[in-house]
Amino acid sequence: MVTLLRGADICAPERLGKQDILIEGQQITFIGDLPAEAIHGLPNAAVIDAEGLTAIPGFIDPHVHIAGGGGEGGYANRTPEILVSDIVRSGVTTVIGCLGTDGVTRSHADLLAKARGLEAEGISTYIYTGSYQVPARTLTGAVVDDVVLIDKVIGVGEVAISDRRSFQPTVEALAELVSQAHVGGLLSGKAGITHFHVGPYSTRLAPLHRLLDEYPIAPQAIYATHITRSPELLADAVDLAAKGATVDMTASSATTDSLRDYIRLGGDLSRLTLSSDANGSLPEFDSDGRLIGMEVAKQTTLYEQVWACADIPGLDLSQAISLVTSNTADALGLGHKGRLRPGADADILLTDDQHTIALAFAQGREIVRNGEPQIRGTFE
Structure with a gap:
């Protein structure tokens, strides 16, 4: 699975400003401004407009x-x-x-x-x-x-x-x-x-x-x-x-x-x-x-x-x-956790101005949307 988060205000936790985050499989593989031609090279990617949202680990x-x-x-x-x-x-x-x-x-x-x-x-x-x-x-x-x-x-x-x-x-x-x-x-x-x-x-x-x-x-x-x-x-x-x-x-x-x-x-x-x-x-x-x-x-x-x-x-x-x-x-000692950077696990929260979790990913898998869990326990 490939997911591209476009234009989020990134707190990684250090401030990075508005950038794109590319998720491939379970990991973050790129953070920066992805050129249009590069996006066209990802025909199967799910592109998500994250403008106005804050991305944090x-x-x-x-x-x-x-x-x-x-x-x-x-x-x-x-x-x-x-x-x-x-x-x-x-x-x-x-x-x-x-x-x-x-x-x-x-x-x-x-x-x-x-x-x-x-x-x-x-x-x-x-x-x-x-x-x-x-x-x-x-x-x-x-x-x-x-x-x-x-x-x-x-x-x-x-x-x-x-x-x-x-x-x-x-x-x-x-x-x-x-x-x-x-x-x-x-x-x-x-x-x-x-x-x-x-x-x-x-x-x-x-x-x-x-x-x-x-x-x-x-x-x-x-x-x-x-x-x-x-x-x-x-x-x-x-x-x-x-x-x-x-x-x-x-x-x-x-x-x-x-x-x-x-x-x-x-x-x-x-x-x-x-x-x-x-x-x-x-x-x-x-x-x-x-x-x-x-x-x-x-x-x-x-x-x-x-x-x-x-x-x-x-x-x-x-x-x-x-x-x-x-x-x-x-x-x-969890070097692959706690930061948004290439090579880290794609554990990402996208929050709005009210601190509601608009989207959340755990190792690249969507787990929350609009504040509601998208995964549940076997017996929930």
Whole structure:
């Protein structure tokens, strides 16, 4: 299949102005002004007038409970699996699946099967091995083996620290875990990242600072999420990012305020990403640790908050888009994702002035038109 997008205003995420994008098969093969004679040489191409639309890379969501999550309130609180239509209507073309609190009744076999199912339905997927628990539960028996031998495993996570639901690992145990993932990444050409769930406890990111200060750990091997729980945690995340780690905000109604604070504190925007935590539970606990409320995180929140961030005075659209595209691709070692350029996967969103997705492509396949998903799950 050959598709030509004519005259879109491209944010790749850097601003490129109005240009054409040529898609051949699953990849972008050309960006620029395509001469008329060249267009005539593409007799079977689908030519789409993209004048008045903004072209941006498809979003990469680095933290999604694709097979469901939760369970903190008992068996009836297990959240459901995500639907591919919910993913794509939110502009997401690549997801990284994780388990979370429950690594007992939720298995990595389920997670891997769900990832393969979503990919068959039309998007790109990867997963983390492990869960909150340390030592990590895995598919093969070892984190390093999972990263090396299983194509979709790009690291380990989400490993819980500073939280009552954590297994309270020592820094030495975390160093071993991060090192296994890192070496697995070296051997397989993957990121080998360790994705950390950070809870509200007063130790905040102290275990991760100790990893970098006391062990020969590569900073880019560490990826901490949920950093907006408190002003103190956010400031701690700014310091961690300054050391070369990547930090992640979970999209919420407070994201714009958190991003302003991150910038005010001198946070490195190139080391920051946004995620949805979609289909994970959002439990509320009282001061004694008793569960008093539960909600389910939504994929759509991510899309809404990206555009809200783009409206922050002094923040360029390119910077806001980078938080869910190029920054995430760099952190996860996905060189073929997160940017509009020749050779990259044709994951493209075309949006109008109201931020509605007029068209979206995942690896060259149309997945959204006029805000409505064009692909659905098998049982939707």
